[in-house]
Amino acid sequence: MTFFMPLLIFVSICLIAPTTFAANLLFKSNFGKGVVLNAPTAFSTNSAWQPLTGTDSETGYSWPVAALGSDLSAVQLITVDPITPDTIGNYITNVIRSITGPKGTAVNELFQNVKIKAPVGTGGSQAPLMIKRPSALGDVNDLYITYWFKYPTDFPSKLDNTVSAGNWRAQFEFKTGGYNSNNSVGDYRLVINILKGADGALYWRTSGDNQANAPWPRIEYWAEENHAVSVPVGKWFKFEVYWHRSSGSDGRIWAAVDGQEIVDYYGPNMGDYNLPITRIFVNNAYSGGYATVESHSTGLEIWDGFPCGIGKSCYSITPAATKN
Template identity: 30%
Template sequence: MISHDNQQALRNEIRTVKGHDGRPSHALYSVENYEHRDDTQSPYEILDITDGRRDLYIRYWIKLDRSSLTQPDKWRTFFEWKTKGYANGSGFRLISFIYTDDDGKPYWHWQGDRDPEHPVWEIDNRDIPVPMGEWFLTEFYWHWSEGKDGRALWKINGQVVGDHFGRTTRNHKPIDFIMLTQIYGNANPKHQWVDDIEIWDGLPN
């Protein structure tokens, strides 16, 4: 939901910026200055997926500001994918966050859950640095399964943040929608730039 307070709390626009390769590029710029009405967020999403694919791979370049990532004990989302039925409690969600600890040091958090209060599995990664104020490449791969062959893989600049094998859906539900990126959380103000999105129906060689 976009609760933007006349575009003062939240704004999205296409900007011409220096891209990750140093050349001018048209990137999606998003900023959340403050929370308005408890639900200020702006997902960049693909809705009403109907073909029931079991494999999905997404990669893009993203740049995040520094100031929101150095505030103590804060969080912001990164991406979010849901299967059908998640809203009524029968589905599955794959969601990632950037948390900051009590000293304001950011780290990655990733989980699969059946609702926000009940994770099925969780991964924290404090070893791979969270890039601040510079472009970085992010990659996600999801193979849906309720068995051991399920897989959820997340990489940052080629480094593995998490590689989960096992359950990646519930009740055989296929994917319903994808939030490619999301600007949401209590670390405000926060900014992000997104460019060069690729979507594949499987893990590239």
């Protein structure tokens, strides 16, 4: 007699729980209903401010950014010529408006537009989206910022590599000190720029220096260029930046575009006087090239650490978070 043993097939189902990282969502805004970009105010000879106020109905977070102790979250308007409330619009206009967003659906964006600036090779007018905070609150030791951004299709033609200093455009900065926040000028600046090379190609350059509105000669402490990761033009891209501040080798500056690292620098990132970060320039319509200088941004998030894993991009991951 032949016995047939049943074939037993065991299927192992592995349930993987979401990984939780030690990062907290501090702020999120899509410039949704409830957020107001106020009319220009606090005029001086060559500048004014447009504060962002109100609660974003889509996220529940309010401007200014309380989690960072911001006493002003605004677009700063800096002009090459003296301006008044009647003439500022000739130089710079900023607006929150509905557009087609990164996912192909309607979203609100913050549109910053510098229309008149200094000649090519000089910066002049600019419109940074700034989070300003008093130095008495201490430093921002660990922070991750991400947002969606878009450059217009004609952006490369606005940078001129045949004119000295006519080939750059700002993307992101932070600075210490300044604005009489501690009766001291700043001692450290992080800056991420886009440059046009001699070959006409755009590339990323990240550096740390002492140019935070200080009177002393410029010292560049470190710099890294990235020619491998392309600069997206005419389409939305996800920008991410993280820092850990330190005067030692554990200091870190990391940034990525559409999930691709453009810099991962380890080393000191403090100034001579260890001053705290007082100004975060989320983005800046600022360039040595030709006008107009435009910024399109939406989907701003701020976390107190990497939300998708240490040194990992959130480009293809949506981190879970509870509102803080």
